[in-house]
Amino acid sequence: MDHVIRSNQPGHTTIGLTAVVVAVTEEDPRVLVARRMTHDLATPAQAGTGDRAFDSPETLPFGPFEPTHHRTLELGLRQWVEDQSGLDLRYVEQLYTFGSQYRDPRELAGGPRVVSVAYLALTQESPLAGSGEAQWRPWYSYLPWEDWRSGRPPVIDTVIRPALTHWIDEAPNLRTRHERKERVAICFGSEAGFDMVRSLDRYELLYSAGLALEAIRDAHIMAQAHGLPPEPPPPETLAAARALGDPMALDNRRILASALGRLRGKLDYRPVVFDLLPPEFTLFRLQRVVEALSGIDVHKQNFRRTVMAAELVEPTGHIEASGRGRPAETYRFRRDVMQEKHDVGISLSAPRLGG
Amino acid sequence: MDHVIRSNQPGHTTIGLTAVVVAVTEEDPRVLVARRMTHDLATPAQAGTGDRAFDSPETLPFGPFEPTHHRTLELGLRQWVEDQSGLDLRYVEQLYTFGSQYRDPRELAGGPRVVSVAYLALTQESPLAGSGEAQWRPWYSYLPWEDWRSGRPPVIDTVIRPALTHWIDEAPNLRTRHERKERVAICFGSEAGFDMVRSLDRYELLYSAGLALEAIRDAHIMAQAHGLPPEPPPPETLAAARALGDPMALDNRRILASALGRLRGKLDYRPVVFDLLPPEFTLFRLQRVVEALSGIDVHKQNFRRTVMAAELVEPTGHIEASGRGRPAETYRFRRDVMQEKHDVGISLSAPRLGG
C-alpha cells in the first residue's frame, strides 16, 4: 500500500482517507481509534515529556486513497474500514477535506503535503476484528465540554472560562482583544446561547488559545523546525490544556469535533439515529441515543410526541421487560417515511437544565 | 503551474480546486464560468454532434492545488480566484470533494485521477478582469427546474415527470422499479413536499435517468473507451435532456447543484445573503436576493417581520427613491449580531403559489 505515499519531493501531495466511525452503547457515544498511527504517520516521539500528546496519541483510522482500487472516495473508505475492522458501516457521509500545511509534521522534513478527506460513518458497536490495534473510546473523553447531559459541564467554568479570560487579557492590542472577546462570546457565551452544533468552532477556539495539547505540541514542533528554542507554555495554560480532554494525533481532534457538529446538525432533519440502533428498540432507548449525540437531555413526553407525530417509527407489538418499572413497547424504524415526508428528524433546542 | 499535473502513470492522483462563485444582480443569481477548460481539462471534442455537451461546455473555474504556494486549501482557492478574476470573495466555504473514477475522462487514457475540492464563494457581481474567458451566467439556466419563483416550473410537468415515468416503466425488474419510484417521489414528488435544499438529489436523479446531457456524454465516452459501438439514447430522452438546461463540462453541473443546495440550507441559519449585497439595501432588495437563492417567493410582510425580529439589520436613515411607488428606507447589516445571537438566518418553508 505504501506505493501511494512514496513521493518525498517538496511540492508533492498525497491523498488519504480519515474515518470518524461512531457507535453508541447504551448511553455512551464512542469513536473508533487506533493506538498507533496507521502508516507510521505519528508525530516524532518526544521522549521525556510524559504527555500523551507527545508520546502515544490516539489516531482516527486512516488509510491511503488508492485510485486503482477505489472507484470513488466513499467506496474506498468503506472498503478498507470494513476490511480492517469487520464492522458494517450503515451510513457514510463525507465531512470535510483537510489540507493545511504541516498537518503532517513530516512535511517539515520534505515530506509530501498530506490532504485527507474525512468521513463520518455510523455503525452499531460490536467486537472488533483484526489486529487489536483499534478500539472504541468514549468520544466525550476527547471533547468533555461538549457533554451537557448532566447540565453545564463544570470544566467550562472551572477551567475554560478563566483560561479564556486570561487569553483575552493578554491580547497584544485592542483589535485582537475585541476579536477574541467576540469569539469567546460566540463559543462559550451565555448558557442559553450554547449552540450544540458549533463544536468545531469551540475546539478551534481552544486550539487558538493554546488550550488544546495539540496546539502546544504544534508550537513545539514548529519552533524546533525553525531551529528556535522551544518556548514552554505558561504552567496554567498547560494545566488547563491537560484538563481539557485527551489529545489526538495530528489534527484528528479537530476532525472529531467537526464530525460531532455535523452529526448533531443532521439529527434535526435526517433520521440518522436509526443507523446506530438495533432494528427494534424502545422509545426511551432511542431517546438515550439522541441525547448521547446531541449532548443534551430532552423532555421525555415531548420527545415521544415528536417522534410519534413524525411517524418515524411503528410499534412491533413486542414488549421489552428491562428490569424494574413498567415494560416498554418496542418500535422499528419505518424506512418508507423518507418517501412520504421530507423534514424527518428530531429537532432539539438549546440545552436545558435538569432532566 | 503544470508541474502539479505531470504524472501520467495510472494510479496517480492530482488535486485541484473548483470554485462555485456566486453573485446576485437585481433578482438573478449568477455563477462564474469559463468558456474554455482551464488547463485543457475538457472532454475530447467530438465533432458533428452539434451538442454543447460535446462541443464547448462551460466549466467552473478550476485550478491546481499547489502545496508549495498554498498554506491551506481555502487560501489556495481564494488566491487564484481573486488573482485571475479580480473579484473580492466575501465568503468562502468548502463544499465537497469529488474523486470518482473517470470524472476526468482522460483517466481512461492513463491520465491521473483528478480529485477536486469544490468551494462555494460569495461575492458582489462586478465587471470581470482578466483574459475575458470568464463570465457571469444565470445559474438557473443550468438547473431550470430549481426556480419556483413564478410557481412550479412548467418543465417539471411537461418534460421531467413524463420522462421519469417512462424511466420507471422501463426498469429491468420490480426491485429497481420500486427504487426508482421512491427516488422520483422524494425528488419530484408532490407540490408540498418539494424540498428546495435537495437540489443535488434532483440533479443526480436526472443524471441517473439519462436526462442530463452529461449522462449521455459519459455513456458515449465509456462505450468508446471499451471499444463498444456507442449506443445512442432514445430520441425522446435526448430531447428531454436538451430541454433540461445547459450542460457543463465534467461533473461541474453536479458541483453546481450541490452548491445550490448548500447555499439554500445555509440561508436558514447563517446570514450569508449579506455577502451578496451592497452595504446598504432596502428590505425588498434583501427579499429579492433571498428569493433568488432559495428559488421561492416569500410573503413580503412576514419576511419583514422575521428580519426585523431577528435584529439582523438596522436602518441607515437614508431613503431610496427607486422610481414609482413609495420610496423605501435602506438598512445595513449588523455584523455584531453574530456575537449575541446564534440562530441568525432567514427561515423558509416549502414553496407556495403566487406571490
Place this chain on the structure above:
DNA sequence: CACAATATGCTCAGATTGAGCATAACGCCT
C-alpha cells in the same frame, strides 16, 4: 385628483413548542 404601485404596520387564527400533571404497569419489599 383619481389611481396604480410600492412600502409599512397590524391582526388573527391555526400550528407548534415547552413544561407539567395524571395514570398505567411492572418489580420489590414487608
Place this chain on the structure above:
DNA sequence: AGGCGTTATGCTCAATCTGAGCATATTGTG
C-alpha cells in the same frame, strides 16, 4: 396482599411561532 419506587404512556395548557390577509402610507402617472 398491599405499599412503594420506577419506568412508560397519555393528556392538558399556556406561550410562542407562523401563514395569511387587511389596512394605511407615500410616492409617481395619466
